[in-house]
Amino acid sequence: MSSYIVEAIKNGIFETLQMTFFASLLSYVIGLPLGILLYSTSKGRILSNRPLNLIFGLIVNICRSLPFLILLVLLIPFTRFVTGSSIGTTASIVPLTVGAVPIVARMVESSLSEVSPGIIEAAVSMGASPIYIIVHFILPEATPSLLFGAAINISTVLGYSAMAGVIGGGGLGAIALQYGYYRYQKDVLWTTVTLLIIMVMTIQEGGNMIAKKARK
Amino acid sequence: MTEVFRLDRVSKKYINDGREFLALKDVSLSISEGEIFGIIGMSGAGKSTLVRTLNRLEDVTSGTISFYGQDLGSLNARDVRKVRRNIAMIFQSFNLLQQRSVLSNVMQPLRIAGVRGNERKEKALEMLRVVGLEDKKDEYPSRLSGGQRQRVAIARALASEPKVLLCDEATSALDPKMTSEILDLLKDINRTRKLTIVIITHEMSVVEKICDRVAIIDSGMLAEAGEVKSIFADPQSEAARKLVFPSNPFDPSEKDSRLIRLVFDGLSAGRPFIAELVEKTGHKVNILSANTRSVGGIGYGQMVLELPKGEEEQIIGFFKDRGLSVQEVKHSEQLHS
Ligand SMILES: Nc1ncnc2c1ncn2[C@@H]1O[C@H](COP(=O)(O)OP(=O)(O)O)[C@@H](O)[C@H]1O
Ligand SMILES: [Mg+2]
Numbered sequence: 001m002s003s004y005i006v007e008a009i010k011n012g013i014f015e016t017l018q019m020t021f022f023a024s025l026l027s028y029v030i031g032l033p034l035g036i037l038l039y040s041t042s043k044g045r046i047l048s049n050r051p052l053n054l055i056f057g058l059i060v061n062i063c064r065s066l067p068f069l070i071l072l073v074l075l076i077p078f079t080r081f082v083t084g085s086s087i088g089t090t091a092s093i094v095p096l097t098v099g100a101v102p103i104v105a106r107m108v109e110s111s112l113s114e115v116s117p118g119i120i121e122a123a124v125s126m127g128a129s130p131i132y133i134i135v136h137f138i139l140p141e142a143t144p145s146l147l148f149g150a151a152i153n154i155s156t157v158l159g160y161s162a163m164a165g166v167i168g169g170g171g172l173g174a175i176a177l178q179y180g181y182y183r184y185q186k187d188v189l190w191t192t193v194t195l196l197i198i199m200v201m202t203i204q205e206g207g208n209m210i211a212k213k214a215r216k
Numbered sequence: 217m218t219e220v221f222r223l224d225r226v227s228k229k230y231i232n233d234g235r236e237f238l239a240l241k242d243v244s245l246s247i248s249e250g251e252i253f254g255i256i257g258m259s260g261a262g263k264s265t266l267v268r269t270l271n272r273l274e275d276v277t278s279g280t281i282s283f284y285g286q287d288l289g290s291l292n293a294r295d296v297r298k299v300r301r302n303i304a305m306i307f308q309s310f311n312l313l314q315q316r317s318v319l320s321n322v323m324q325p326l327r328i329a330g331v332r333g334n335e336r337k338e339k340a341l342e343m344l345r346v347v348g349l350e351d352k353k354d355e356y357p358s359r360l361s362g363g364q365r366q367r368v369a370i371a372r373a374l375a376s377e378p379k380v381l382l383c384d385e386a387t388s389a390l391d392p393k394m395t396s397e398i399l400d401l402l403k404d405i406n407r408t409r410k411l412t413i414v415i416i417t418h419e420m421s422v423v424e425k426i427c428d429r430v431a432i433i434d435s436g437m438l439a440e441a442g443e444v445k446s447i448f449a450d451p452q453s454e455a456a457r458k459l460v461f462p463s464n465p466f467d468p469s470e471k472d473s474r475l476i477r478l479v480f481d482g483l484s485a486g487r488p489f490i491a492e493l494v495e496k497t498g499h500k501v502n503i504l505s506a507n508t509r510s511v512g513g514i515g516y517g518q519m520v521l522e523l524p525k526g527e528e529e530q531i532i533g534f535f536k537d538r539g540l541s542v543q544e545v546k547h548s549e550q551l552h553s
Contacts, residue, residue: 122311125271126325126376129298136324140315216315216356 001187008175009191015089016171016199019161023096024154034060035108036134037172041098042109046120046130064102068160071099072167087168096164100157105151111145112138144215155200162196172196218249219285220380220412221270223412226279227434228265236458240432241436242279249379250407252413254427254444256420263416270414271303272296284379295499301329304373308385310365312357318344318368324417325376346459347401354516363394370401380412381405387422399426423530424448424509432456448509448516449481450541461518466504468522468547475545476502480517490519493534499527519543 005166034056040046041053066074072095079094080086115138123137165173172192180189228240239262247253257263267486268274269281270286282286283299290300304325312321322340331339344350347367349550357365358442366386373381383402386394403426406413423430423444431441434455440447451457461477468475476490493499523531535542 084280116309116311118307118309118311120312121273122305122307123324125303126306126328128328129296129297130325132328136327137313141313143315171523188503214315216358 001191002031005179005188006210007186008179009172010190010193012170012172012175013195013199016158016173016196017163019089019096019164019169019171020093020154020203023100023161024150024157026093026097027100027104027153027157030097032102032108034101036139037111038105038109039136039138040130046124046133055175060102060105061100061215064106067162068095068099069096069166072164074174076167089170092164092169096160097156099160099185100153101168103126103156103189104149104153107149108146111142114145115141129168144211147207147211147214151211154207155203158196158200158203219246220283221247221414222246222282222493223269223387224280225284226266226272228262228269228275229277234288237391239436240269240276243433243438244279244440245438247255247412247414249412250410251428252403252415252426254415254417254423254430255433256423256430257433257439257455260277263418263433264384266433267305267384267414267416270271270380270382271300273427278470286472301325301376303382303384304376304380305384306366306369306373306386306540308388310357310369311369312365312372314357316356317353317483318349318355318360319366319531322372322375325372326529329376340375341428344368345376346374346405347371348469359535361394362390362395364392366394366398367401370398370405374405374409374411378411380414382414382416384416385418386415388419390416395422396425402426411497417434432459436494445516449479450543454477461505461507461520468507468524469502470522471547473525474523474528475547476523476542477545478519478521479541479543480508482485482521487538489535489538489540493531496535497529497530499534500524501531 007143026104038053038056038060041049041056044055054134063071075095075098076086078098079091082094083091085091103119117139120133120138128137141203161171162176165171165175165177168174172195176189176192176196180192223245226243226512227238229238230239240315245264248534255263261372265274269276270283273290276289281302288296288298290449293460300419312325316324319337320381321341323336326336326339336401341350341353344353347370349364349367351370352360352364352368369386370381381402386402387398390398402413402415405411406426409433415422418422427444430444430447432439432453432455439453439455440451446458448460451460474500490501490503493501498551501523504520506517506519532542
């Protein structure tokens, strides 16, 4: 491999991590509250509200049922509006975030649902308000499960970021496509794929380890 | 005596998939300050439903519940939360935060009540001393035994200095030794802190051991309520008899013989009445069941006898002359109970 390709791969690793980091962060900034909302407004929960639950549930389900590639294309005008461009690393963060939010929301909802109803009942019997119960009872109890979920979500975003390379995003995905697919440089293709696999596995396993540590 | 809870014709209807279920029917009760009040009944009788109406975890369908004269049904959400801080609760499954240390668990109600950091910790440590677990303050609940977990739950419940402690099957997940320790602790807290305690259980032994008064719930209805001693000595309702008397007596030898139940209290339990009967009168009886128990330090006993034909009145007269309580028992009751 020539040195400029090695340079490009190094740069690609950095870009991939950058996209993954910011898209994951943003998807949790939006997805975590959304997941909490989905959980607490559902039937029999502390802020049970059927209309609200149906509306948010519907939005999440629609977004989640779109294949990521389609979402990428659909979001081009929106991405251009937000970042001023539809290509490049920064631009990719937009569709990655939009794609990850519904997954994060559902994952959070499911983690919170695992919290024992008895603990919530104990909190209610102490005279705690719904917000207090969410912050001081439900979230701490769900933390290990939320961390397991985060490991899955972040590695999914990393995988998606490679796909974002297809429509002009940066990162390892773009390199694999350019050199490996269009120019038939098999060594570059395999190198980038291997790197992606290692990165996904590191995140997944590292996340699991942290989650296990967190479980008391 | 100050009344803590007053229930007036309380009913609770659950509606599930359009099907109605009446879990409580016209229950009226009064619980006084400082007492340990038991609520006993078979599984599914409505005990948990009843206790959950006391802190409005469950709203009643009809009737009223007052707490120190205040109608619980009339309170808005904010006021209900305030009242709940005076009504602590412990559970069969302890319901501690698994992800928080023992100390942090005990501090929760104080935090909810807005007590400041340092004071919160001091108070929580004091409560852990009360339950004898100060050395476990930094442990996590998963590393404690069931009895220890319930102690932490008790410390947590006491932290906000409630007026009442509700216990829903608090000892049902514990072995007999731990049960006994927890009940001793509750009794102790009742005495030293003048705390009113409401105990839900399906076990007569729990009521026997620490309750002053007891209500018996049967299919959502109040079957009987009163002093534990008098209910043990002379249960009036079928439900109470089932709980008080043993469940596997011998069958009577004849289908149409008369059966009686003798009830002894502390004074008469020491005398050998059956031996006296045989010795003095020559009448012989068939003992179908007998048992004794100690309630509040006084021995109680009861015995079911099958009487020989033609001698019934003399035998009943013999026992009555000696001041024993004699009740007729139906064959059906004997077999079913
Ligand atoms: N949320 C509910 N919805 C419908 N039925 C219920 C509900 N909670 C309890 N029940 C029913 O009410 C009855 C009494 O329940 P419960 O109070 O838990 O009994 P206990 O505590 O005496 O075992 C049971 O038959 C139970 O199935
Ligand atoms: Mg129950």
